[in-house]
Amino acid sequence: MFRVDPKKAFEDHSSRNPASGDARLSDSAERIISAPVERTLSGAVIAGIAQIIEAVLLALLGYGIHLAYVEPRHDEFYIPVILASVLIANIAFNAVRSHRIAAYRTAIPQMGRVLGAWVGVMLILTVGLFFFKAGDMVSRVWLLSWFVSGAALLVIYRQILRGLVLRWTAQGRLKRRTVIVGGGDDAAVLIDQIKAGAEKDINLLGLFDDRVGERSPDMVSGYEKLGKVSELIEFARRTPVDLVIVSMPLSAEKRVLDMLTQLWVLPVDIRLSAHMSKLRFTEKAYSYVGELPVLDMADRPISDWHLVFKWVFDKTVALTALILLSPIMIMAAIAIKLESKGPVFFVQNRHGFNNELIRIYKFRSMRTDMLDNDAAKLVTKDDPRVTRVGKFIRRTSIDELPQIFNVLKGELSVVGPRPHALQAKAANQLYYEAVEGYFARHRVKPGMTGWAQINGWRGETDTIDKIMQRVNHDLYYIEHWSILFDLYIVLMTPLRLFTSENAY
Structure with missing residues (x-):
């Protein structure tokens, strides 16, 4: 590439x-x-789901015939044989390029490829049983029945799949x-x-x-x-x-x-x-x-199945965090309300995926009469606008916990480049003016935590170098994203909260 x-x-x-x-x-x-x-629908995701369903149907068919006919039931032998055959079948179907949207739209060409691959799988299975001298352990009736019924199943399944794909194509969803x-x-x-x-x-x-x-x-x-x-x-x-x-x-x-x-x-x-x-x-x-x-x-950067995996990761982590951290969130809300008048939450517009404007939630950490809705002035050490409770929740990032709801709404990810305030500045320059290519960090959804944050680049950005370091780390994350990378950042986040010196 x-x-x-x-x-x-x-x-x-x-x-x-x-x-x-x-x-x-x-x-x-x-x-x-x-x-x-x-x-629109992702062709890669459709093909992946189609493969999974096809493999499950073939495996269930093979095992169902085994249960109905073979006595005694040698599950310890038949199950590995069925699973191995289904795996080889999936490889064969992909080798003949039958799991593509263009192939799903065809009738005769698709059936020819699929049935030809299925015949090849059965030949491989038969030859394998012969060479491993396992012919006596397998019922010939079972093998023939699975071959014939499997071919019929593939024809029916592929015709249903073809109908769905043609329907989605006509609707323009592909x-x-x-x-x-x-x-x-x-x-x-x-x-x-x-x-x-x-x-x-x-x-x-x-x-x-x-x-x-x-x-x-x-x-x-x-x-x-x-x-x-x-x-x-x-x-x-x-x-x-x-x-x-x-x-x-x-x-x-x-x-x-x-x-x-x-x-x-x-x-x-x-x-x-x-x-x-x-x-x-x-x-x-x-x-x-x-x-x-x-x-x-x-x-x-993140598309097709990767997008599905990240969606599942985000929702799983967010729901788990909401359950485990709800006592802390409740105590923070009570403390904010007891110390100063005003709302518990602070809502602010920020840039999301592809620069779309989103409204993110935070616990209010400033005095109501000194709120800076546009974040035109950075929070500094001993900033008089910040309440006593606010200092603590900002330093420990408890003020960010309400963004769990943004994750559940699909506006944020758990891990990603942090969404910055629209008017945030470094050395009296707006971030996008101070750093060339700044908006490249918005090629993925912003996150509650990120690679820059666990590397110490959080809090005050009073110099251009600090915001450049943040953006550089964000771009590194985008280029090297994986679920394991996300998991590592999530696990490291609480450990790094107490070593950061820049969060006020």
């Missing part, structure tokens, strides 16, 4: 605030933004919202290829190109040029964009790098269309959107 160098992009990225909305988009772009967007970077004749060729091989997988919104005139007309093969590449950032902030396909040759290295440097802050997949390259790579070098071959340049 081609990757933009985060450090270089961090230094070179345009300083315009991508969240400010100061870019005026074209009327065509505004029309697309204002149109309703239906939630199409990825896509824009093309580039224009002119090269983009026209790419659009023709999309119509021929990926029309069911791509909802093409339009094109973005910095060139003008005859080299890049305003209309290409029926699709409008929506703006310049820099305006794509604002466009993708205001309406969902899943995929960016770049219609540029590899030889145009400077244009490609300039484009990547601008777009790396967005949570989108970026692909280079293979039709622009005169080089021909091996089949494994390409990935596919439908039947369209592309070269991977950048991936959305």
